[in-house]
Amino acid sequence: MAVACGLCAGGNYYNQALLHSIALHFGVDQAAAGLSVTVAQVAYAVGLLCITPLGDKLERRRMAVVLMLLAAVGHALVGWSGSFAMFMLGTLVAGLFSVAAQVLVPMAAALAAPGHAGRNVGLVLSGLLVGILLSRSVAGGLSTLGGWSLVYQVTAVAMAVMALCMRRVLPTSRHPQPLPYAQVLASMGHLLRTQPALRQRTLASALAFAAVSVMFATMALVLSSAPLQLSDAQIGLVGLAGVTGALIANLAGSWADQGKSHVLLRLGAALLLLLSWLPLWWGQASVAWFVVGVLLMDLGLQAINVTNQSSVASLLPEARSRMNAVYMTGYFAGASAGSALGVWAWNLAGWQGACSVGAGLAALAGLSVWRGVRWSQRQALGQAQAA
Template sequence: MPPNPLRPYRQEQKMTQASAIAGAPEDMVKTDAQPANLGPVLTTFFAFACGALAANLYYAQPLVALIGADTGLSVAAESAIVTVAQLGYAIGLVLLVPLGDVVENRRLILVTMAANLVALAGLALAPGLTALFAAMLFVGVSSTAAQMLVPLAANLAPPDERGAVVGNVMSGLLAGILLARPAASFLADYVGWRGVFGLSGALVAVLMVAALVLLPQRRPEGTRGYGALIASLGKLFVHQKVLRRRGLYHAAMFGAFSLFWTAAPIILLREPYGFSPSGVALFALAGVLGVFAAPVAGRLADRGYTRVGTIAAIATVVLAFVAALFGETSLVALVAAGILIDLGVQANLVFGQREIYQLDASIRNRLNAVYMTTFFLGGALGSALTSPVLETFGWTGICVIGIAMPGAALAYFLVADRGAEASASA
C-alpha cells in the first residue's frame, strides 16, 4: 500500500522497514533519546527485581496441597491456584506491558509494583477461596512488572552492549523462577504458605524503594491510543510468522514445564516418598541448574546454531518425560527429569527471545507481550490439567501429556522450518 500523501513527510521518515513488514503503524517506531549508560549496579537491580517479581508466579507450585488443605479446596482443583496466577500474568502481558511503548516507563513500573505489593498482602491475608483466587489473579497481573523491566533494560543499553545486558537480566529472571519453588517449600515449614507470600510482599516493598532511587526515566514517543495499542498485538501475532511460531513452540514447552512442576511436589508429599515441604524444597533445587542453559543457548544462537539448538532443547524435554515415567518409584529418575525439563525449557526460551528481539526494536514491549502471553497460556493449560489428570490417570497420565506437548512442538518446528527453507530457496 503506498504511503498516504496527506501524512507529513517528517512522520513518513519514522517508519522502519521492519515495522512495515510487521504491519505496524508509524507511531510504533521508537524515536527515544540516546540510551543511558547502564552500570553494574543498575544491571544487577534489573536482574534481581525481575527474578523477585517473576518468582511470585511459582511460589504456589509446591504449596498447592498445603493451600488446599488450609482453605478446603478439593484435591482435584488444587492446581487451579497456579492456573489463576498464570492467567493473571497473561492478562497483564496483554493489558499492561504494551503501555511501555507509550507511557513513561519508570512511573509505569513503580505503579505496577505497588499493585503487586497490595495483591501479595491480600493473598497472605485471604479469608476464603473467593478472596484467595481474586488475590492470586491480581498477583499474576501485577507481576508483569518484570516484563516491563526487561525491555527497559534493552532500550537503555547501548547497542553494542544490549545482548550482554539482556542476557544478565534474563539470568536473574530465570534464577527467580527456578529458586521460587525450593524457597517456598523451605519457608513454608517455618512461616506457612501465607508467610511465604507475606515475605514476598516485603521484598517487593524493598525493591520499590530501590527503584525510586535507581530507575531512570524513559519517555517513549509513541502516541497511539490505548485501544489501538492493544489491538496492534493481534496484528503482530498474525503478520509476524517468527513471533507466532516461537510463541506456540514455547507454549507447548511451558505447558509441559508447568505440568511437571505442579504435579511432582504433589506425589512427593504422598507415599511412597512422604516428603515434608523442606524435602520438596531440596528436590526443587535440582531445577535451579536450568539457569545455566540461558547463557549457553545465547552463545549458540549467536554462532548460528538456533535451529539445532531448538531441536535439542525440545527433544530434551521429551526425553525428560520418558525418564519421568519411572519417577513414581525412582527418585533418581524424577530428579533427572526435573533437571532436563528446566534445561530444555530455559534454552528454548532464550532461542525464542533472541529471534523475536531481532524483528523490530521500536516495538519491543509489544513483541515481548505477545510472545510471553502466548506461552503463558500454554503454561496455564498445563497447570490446569495437572490435578484432574493426576487424580484420574495417575502419574503415567501426567507423563504421557508431558511427552505429547513438546512432541507436538517439535513436529511443528520441523514442518515450519522446512517450509521456511523451501520459501527461502525458491
C-alpha cells in the first residue's frame, strides 16, 4: 500500500521536471506546457472532493484497484500521446484517479489491529512522501535514458502491475455502506460542522502545510540567485533533503498509537516547524544552513500531519473516507494558499519577506496545535469525571 501510494502521488509531479522537453516535443511554449501542472493539481483536488468519499460507500479494495488502473490509463495516454491535446487529457485522467492513494490511507487504518492504526497510517504516508520527493529525480533519470515519454510509459506499466498485486493481496472491506452518492457528498459538510476535532486538526495541518509551501514555492528563486547561484539539478538535490520526513512519518504513527500524540504535535509545531525558519533565513548565503532548515521543517510537518491524519481516521470508523477527504482538501488548500503567499512575499521583500510570512504561518499553526491539544485534554478530563 505504501508503494502504491508513492506511485500515485509521484505521478502527479513528473511534469514539473519535464516541462522544457514536453514543450519542445509538441512545439508549444513553456507557458502552455506549464498548464499541465495546474491541470494535474485541479484534477487531484476534484478527485479528493468527489471520489475519495465513496470509500465509505463502495468496497475499498475494488475501488482502489479500479482507480489505480484508471490512473495507469491516464499515464499511458500521456506516454504514448500523439498530440498535445491527448497529453493534456492523459494528465487530467491521471491526476483525477491518482486519489487512489487517499482511499488506501483510511483503509490502512481500518485494517490495523487495535492500537496500531497510527503506525499503519504513518507507514503508508511515508511511501506517499517518498514518491513525491523522488518523482523529479526519477523523471530526470528516465528522461535521460529514453526521453520524457519513457517516464510515463514505465509508470503506466508499474501502476497496472501494482493494482493487480493489490487485488491479489488486500482483503475486502467488511462494511460498505449503501448510501446514495448525493448523501455521501452532503454528509461531508455535516461532518465538518459537527466534528470539532476534525475542524481543529484540519486547520492546524493546513496552516503547517501553508508554512512549508512558502518555502517550496520560493526555494528555487533564492537558491538560483546570488550568492549561491545553484543549477536546477543542485536545487533538486537540496529538495531531496526532505526525504527524512519519511522516517519520522512511521515513527510518528507509532508514537501516536502509544498515546504520545500531544507530545508529537507540540514538538512538530513549536520546536521544528517554527524554528526551521531561522536556519532557512541564514540559508540565503549558505547551502548547509538551508539543508538544515529543510530537514527540520519536513520533520515538523510530518509529525503534525501523521498525528492529525491518524487521529482523524479514528474519530468515526464508519466515515473514515469522508473524514479523510475533508482533512486532505483542507490540507492541500493550505498548501495552495501558502504557495501564493510565498510568491507574493518574495515579490514584495525577497527572501526575508518569504521567511517572515512562513514563520508567521508556522506560528499560527503552533497556536492552533496548542489550542487543539488543550481542548482535547479538557474533553478527556470531562469524560473521565463523567465516568
